[in-house]
Amino acid sequence: MIEAAGGVVLRGTGEQREVLVVHRPRYDDWSLPKGKLDAGEDAVTGALREVEEETGVRATSGRALPELRYRDTRDRPKRVRWYVMAPTSGDPADREPDEEIDEARWVLTSEAPRLLTYATEREILEHALNEPTP
Numbered sequence: 001m002i003e004a005a006g007g008v009v010l011r012g013t014g015e016q017r018e019v020l021v022v023h024r025p026r027y028d029d030w031s032l033p034k035g036k037l038d039a040g041e042d043a044v045t046g047a048l049r050e051v052e053e054e055t056g057v058r059a060t061s062g063r064a065l066p067e068l069r070y071r072d073t074r075d076r077p078k079r080v081r082w083y084v085m086a087p088t089s090g091d092p093a094d095r096e097p098d099e100e101i102d103e104a105r106w107v108l109t110s111e112a113p114r115l116l117t118y119a120t121e122r123e124i125l126e127h128a129l130n131e132p133t134p
Contacts, residue, residue, distance in 0.1 A: 002078040005047035006034025007085040008128040018106040029117035055104040056095030059085035
């Protein structure tokens with residue numbers, strides 16, 4: 001099984017609350033930052049690393065969210081563990097685009113469900129928003 005982890009990085013409050021999202025040109029999709037764990041890496045460490053690599057934003061990890069299980073594009077089983085996160089430094093506007101992520105940006109949480117490509121990630125965002133933040 002492929003092990004991965006990611007973060008729902010939230011900032012602000014009320015109607016100005018934002019979530020960090022990424023665009024992956026390979027799939028032409030918008031998603032929450034996530035990626036495969038390195039050998040021997042725990043899920044929280046991997047989630048924080050992937051968020052920083054994909055967005056340029058360092059964060060702190062909070063509570064765990066429901067995990068996702070599905071089959072990847074090569075029909076391999078995959079598990080993604082998710083965590084609510086709070087940004088501590090960095091700006092996605094300063095991150096140079098690359099082949100994996102060509103854009104990372106903050107979007108209002110009210111707009112994110114229309115932007116996120118996958119229903120499962122919209123559900124993860126909803127879980128993060130319906131409980132206290134870290």
